[in-house]
Structures are given as structure tokens and as C-alpha cells.
Amino acid sequence: MTIVIAAGGTGGHLYPAVALAREFLRRDPSAKIVFVGTTKGIESKVLAHERFPLELITAKPVMGKGLGEALRGLLSVPIGIWQSWRILGAHKADLVIGVGGYTSPTMLAAAALRGIARVILEPNAYPGMANIAVGPLAQRVFLAFDSAADKFAKSKVRVVGTPIRQDFLRDTTRPEPSATGDPQRLLIFGGSQGAKAINSAVIDSLAPLMQKLPKLSITHQTGEADHARVAEAYRQAGVQAEVVPFLYDMPRVLRGADLVVARSGAMTIAELTACGKPAILIPLPTAIYNHQMMNARAMEAAGGAVVLPQPELTGAQLARTIADILQQPDRLRRMQDKSRGMRRIEAAETIVRECYALMGVNHDHNRTVGAAGA
Incomplete structure (x- = not known):
């Protein structure tokens, strides 16, 4: 099983994704995890330390930028989708997870075109425009806060909290x-x-x-x-x-x-x-x-x-x-x-369980102690 995670830019996007990756591997040590990011964020440094492979694509910001930068961002989208399509094919991806930022839209779009299972994780109280834009393409939308729910189709939304690494x-x-x-x-x-x-x-x-x-x-x-x-x-x-x-x-x-x-x-x-x-x-x-x-x-x-x-x-x-x-x-x-x-420690467990259910796969033999539903 291969899981591709589009996340990066800042720790707020990257570390929940790392927590999910660790939970997938805890459930199934044979799973293959591949991250997708850009050269602009902290992902190259952090993922090398965490020992996860990283694929790079062309992705540029659109929102909150001047006209010139916004146009360059829009022009990069077809290139990013093509690069994402190739990465998903090369790794024979079974699941794509978008965690916001520049890379999520193109990866989710390519996954939809290929018919690959795809979900979004939104860690913020108010969702970013990248996740809102690709919400219609996602099959599940995992949220940290109830306040973000009205931006997505209710049938897809699961409010689970923010995934954190078990080391905490x-x-x-x-x-x-x-x-x-x-x-x-x-x-x-x-x-x-x-x-x-x-x-x-x-x-x-x-x-x-x-x-x-x-x-x-x-x-x-x-x-x-x-x-x-x-x-x-x-x-x-x-x-x-x-x-x-x-x-x-x-x-x-x-x-x-x-x-x-x-x-x-x-x-x-x-x-x-x-x-x-x-x-x-x-x-x-x-x-x-x-x-x-x-x-x-x-x-x-x-x-x-x-x-x-x-x-x-x-x-x-x-x-x-x-x-x-x-x-x-x-x-x-x-x-x-x-x-x-205030702590909620079951988010990663819940998301991984739902992802396996979405794919029709059962890997419930390794459960997190204290997680909801375990």
C-alpha cells in the first residue's frame, strides 16, 4: 500500500502529516509513504530528518499575492497537475492526502483524474483556500475544528482534532x-x-x-x-x-x-x-x-x-x-x-481508520492505546 501526502511550507501543515505517516506505518509497517512538496518550505529539511522520501513539484501561491504573482501561480497549476500525475503513477499510489498549502490542489486533482482515493486534512479553525478549492474532489474531509465544517459538504466532513506525533x-x-x-x-x-x-x-x-x-x-x-x-x-x-x-x-x-x-x-x-x-x-x-x-x-x-x-x-x-x-x-x-x-490525542488513529475504510482495507490489528473507538 502506498500513501502519498501533499504537505509542506510550514510546520503547521507538515507535522500533522508526519503524525499521520507514523500512524499508517504503525498500523502497517509494510506501507510506503511518499511526501510531495516544493523547494520553498521546510519540508526538505524536516523530512530528511524524519527519514521520509520527498518528491518535489512546481507549485506557487495564488491567494494574497499581486496580479503578477497570482498569474504565475495559476500558470503553474497545469504543470503541477502533470507532475503530480507522473508521481502518482510512478509510485502506484493507493491514497492521496492533502494537508493544504501549494501542493494539495494539484495532487488532489491528479488523484481524482486517476481514480485514486483522496482525502483532505484541514488543521485550522478556518480552512485555507487550497483545501476549499479542492473540497469537491475529496472523498473525506478531516477537520480539527467544527468552525471549518460549513466550507465543505457535510456528508464528507469528520471533525477529529489535529494529528500529533506519538512522541508527544x-x-x-x-x-x-x-x-x-x-x-x-x-x-x-x-x-x-x-x-x-x-x-x-x-x-x-x-x-x-x-x-x-x-x-x-x-x-x-x-x-x-x-x-x-x-x-x-x-x-x-x-x-x-x-x-x-x-x-x-x-x-x-x-x-x-x-x-x-x-x-x-x-x-x-x-x-x-x-x-x-x-x-x-x-x-x-x-x-x-x-x-x-x-x-x-x-x-x-x-x-x-x-x-x-x-x-x-x-x-x-x-x-x-x-x-x-x-x-x-x-x-x-x-x-x-x-x-x-483540553487534549485530543485520537485524531491520527481516527483518520487512518477512516482512510482504510474508504479503501475497503482493514488494518486494525495495531491500535493506539486510549484512542477513541479502539
């Missing part, structure tokens, strides 16, 4: 630092490509933060473009920290954190709640339909997070908020419990 579910608790003598651990990241606004606020927060919490252990994913600037700021501030462009082993680092400062994309919220981690969320203000703010407010309302809107963000405010949470053990524990109470 291993030993999601750790002893309190006060009991072990270990320093408290703060994890900072702004998404797979980093976030300059968060990085700048953290730099401005270092002096007051270390005055309040001199033993704090910090891991900071900066993104490639901003790594040198941020690393130098830590050096000049005399703060020892793990400052890296990218975290490949996010499950391990996240499981070990006591508090997280992050954006609030759907993937981030799913991973935080799976691990039961309290968070300070700084939503991306330019996110389409303001969905990151909606995600963040939902977690805040549940008691697992504090929201700091980026337009109002200062280093002093960030330092104060971090210290207020970490210096109150009871509050930290309550936030952990509320975060864990």
Missing part, C-alpha cells in the same frame, strides 16, 4: 523542580520559522527576567533568519541558554518544559495540550481570519494559557508574566491540569 504522549509529566533541585525550564518558540516579534520581546525581557528567576533554564527556537541576532543578545546579556534555529526533537523539549512561550497555531495548541503544558500565547496578528487569536483565547478560557497580544507586547510585560506563573506553584499546576484537560 510519552511520559508527559515530570517531577516538580522544587522536589528535584532542577531549575525551572522555559521553552520559547515562534513556529517552525521563528517569530521576530517574539524574539525581540524576549531579548528585552532578559534582564528583568533573570533578576526574578536567576536559575531559570531557557531553550529558545529562533528561526533561521533571526538566530545570529538572538544568540548574540543572550551572549551580551550574560544569559546561558540553548538558542537554536530549529528544534527537530520538539516532543522531548516540550515534555521537559515547565512553561512555554509560543504562537497559537492549531498544531501548537494540539501539542501543548497533549503534553499538558501551560503557555503564554502570542497570536500571530496577521493570521487569516484571526484564527490564532481565537485558538489562544479558547485555551486561555479553559485555564491553560495567558494571552499577550503582539501589538501590546513588551519585554517588561513578558518578564513579569513568566515570573508570575513560575513563582506560583499552585497556579502552575492548575494551568497544567487545565491544559491537559
